[in-house]
Amino acid sequence: MHIKFLTCVLVGLTFSELGDLLFYMMNHYHDFDIRDQARFLYSLLTMVSDSKEKEIIGAAVVDVMHLGENIADFFHGSIIQTVPAEIHILESSPIKCQRENLEVVYHMDPEKTHRSISPNLDAALREYFEQLSHLETMLKCTFSASVVEDSDYSSLVSVEFQIGESKELTFSEDVFLPFLDKTEPGQVEYSVTPKIPGQATINFRVIFGHEKSTYQCDLEPIQFELKDFLVPFPWHVFNIADKKAFFDLHWTKCTDTNSEAHSGVESLKILKCSRQSLADLWSHAVLVKGDENDAAADDYFFFIPPSFHLLFHARTHSTNLVLHIASDYWPVLGQLDNFLDNLEFTS
Structure with a gap:
């Protein structure tokens, strides 16, 4: 039965397909353990495949050995033990x-x-x-x-x-x-x-x-960090004629709880930096720059990949800067305090 099975199966084709599978696993899987195992097995397969084929065929005619056991033991050196390549683990990186x-x-x-x-x-x-x-x-x-x-x-x-x-x-x-x-x-x-x-x-x-x-x-x-994902809104990608109206629509969507289209969160943050310091720091994201008086506000529009938005109204109140915040991505609020505090520190 063993001989009949082997004569019907193209051993070379089996090895080739197995090699392709292992090569794919060691290049495309993100799990380190799987890739390490695939790399080891692929190396073993390509280096000693010819001798392994002969071992399996030779072992198949021995009555006391079963083909299933041979295949199961094949990758870890079934009959003739081979010494795998050793990877030395370093505690510190050069x-x-x-x-x-x-x-x-x-x-x-x-x-x-x-x-x-x-x-x-x-x-x-x-x-x-x-x-x-x-x-x-x-x-x-x-x-x-x-x-x-x-x-x-x-x-x-x-x-x-x-x-x-x-x-x-x-x-x-x-x-x-x-x-x-x-x-x-x-x-x-x-x-x-x-x-x-x-x-x-x-x-x-x-x-x-x-x-x-x-x-x-x-x-x-x-x-x-959050700052790595905060990018100025990509106006050049979209054909938007009225930027201020577009900003206002997003602001309403995030803050107007009475609207059927409401989807978002809002918050408030008091900054000790000057309004001009923030304008200089976020010049790449400023949409509207207000007049230099308490009633005016500066609007900033950020995009958060893959598909979220973060909006700011910055208004001077007394000696502080009041930052009104709106976003359609609520987890951002949990990270904004630290982000904005660091802005204060560097401003």
Whole structure:
């Protein structure tokens, strides 16, 4: 029965398909354990596949051995034990990775599925949200990677940077650098798609070769804060004629609890910085700059990828600056205090 089974199955095809599966798993899965196991099995499969095929075929004709047991034991060295490649774990990393730049990239995807849009919205807002449902927003995140100056590891090869799982963000595939040494830093670039904007900590590690050995170590986790997701509203992406009216429609949607289209939260914050200091700091997001008197207000309009908004009315009252806040993303309020307090500190 064993011989009949083997003669009917194309062993080479089986090995080829299995190799494709393992290669996909080690490149596309975000779980470190799965990728490590897939990498090990793929290496074993490609290095000793010919001898393994002969072992299985030879073992199949031995009455005391079962084909199922052979296949089950195959990956971990079934009959002739092989020594797997060893990965040395380092407690401290010889590589330092520093974030250099964060750039927002917008792309309209006509094939993206429409979200459900409230029928109670103003016609102008309905048209906008229909366009927004096709918007893909990515953060182009660039890191500078370099070998620590006093490290014993001078020239590294096959450097692979791996990102851990995150419920808040989706990262592009892992980045490979063929070579890295102390003379020149390398550039590591990821495309990041926000799912849940706000604070996030993502594990970061690196695997590299050095003097015929393979090493692995953790890097400093990647940190994202609310300020990384607050970008000026992308007017250039949407065809909006009256910006002030558009802002007011959003403000009403977030704050008017009597409106059927109401969807949002509002809050208030007293800042000790001057109105001009805030205007200078947020000049990229200012929509309306009021006159220099207590009755006037400055309007600021921020976009929070993937599809949320944060609006501010800044008005001077006595010696303080009163900041009226509105947003259609309520979790942002829990992070705004710290964000605005830091603005006070730097202003």
